[in-house]
Structures are given as C-alpha cells and as structure tokens.
Amino acid sequence: MIVAMLLGMALYPLWVMATSDARAESWVHRPDVAGIVMATAMSMPMVAWMVYRGHRALLTVEMVAAMFAGFLVLLPPLWVGAISAATFMVVGHIVMPLLMLLAMLARRGEYTHHHPTPRRARATRSSQPGTRCQGHRDVGGPEANAERSAAHPTSTR
16 A cells, blocks of 8 residues: 555646646645645555455545545644644654554454455355455355354454
C-alpha cells in the first residue's frame, strides 16, 4: 500500500501543472487545498491496489478515512493561524501512515493473510463449490469453517 501511495504522490505534480496558470492568491494554491489534493492523489492508487488485492469495501473506506484524518484534524489550527502551512503538510504526512497502521492493527486478521485477486477469487468460487472470498469466511467449505470455529471459539468468523 505504501508503494501505491508513493506512486500517488507522483500524481500531485499534475495538479500543480493544471493550476499553474491560476493567480498566486487563488484558492487552488492554499495549503489546505494542497493537503487535501495530496491525500486524494495518494488515496487513488491505494484504493485501486486494495480493490485489486480483494480487500472488502469497508476496509478500503477505513484506510482512505485514515489517510485524510490527519489533514482534516489539522485544518482548524491552520485556518486560525495556530500552525504554519509547512507544519500542516509535514504533520499531516507523518500522521497519515500512523493512522493507517492503527486501522490495520484494529483489523489485523484482514491484513495478515493473502487476499486473492477478484479474478482468482471468482475462479476459485466457480471451480470449488462452497468456497468464496468475502472477508475470507467460508473459504474451504463448511468443514473448514467448522474446524476454524473449533480452533478459535471466540473468533468472529
């Protein structure tokens, strides 16, 4: 995911080029806009990667929220002049991976195993009745589910 985010940072110069003709005092050059645009640019390839890897939509939304949260929390202090534009950008980018890590740790089981791509998941479902990849429940059929339940009685699987 980090590599996808770094690739997304490469999209940010497209915003700069697209808005280069705007006057210096235009809203497109404000630091709050720049931070949100940067978070958006970093989120797009990360979302594509999570979808490709077969993560559930809820996990993807949580990860995007974690990416924006650091910037959103810093907007009021930026607007009232309590922090500088540089502090806004630096702290927002430092907090981003920390919040993402917290989101991953909150759902450790979802992030610590292989997620088949949607194409492979469909092939697996069609070739093996009783299997599906939806939050990785029921993979392996009812027998495997019963074994998992017996091994992990407090599990939410």
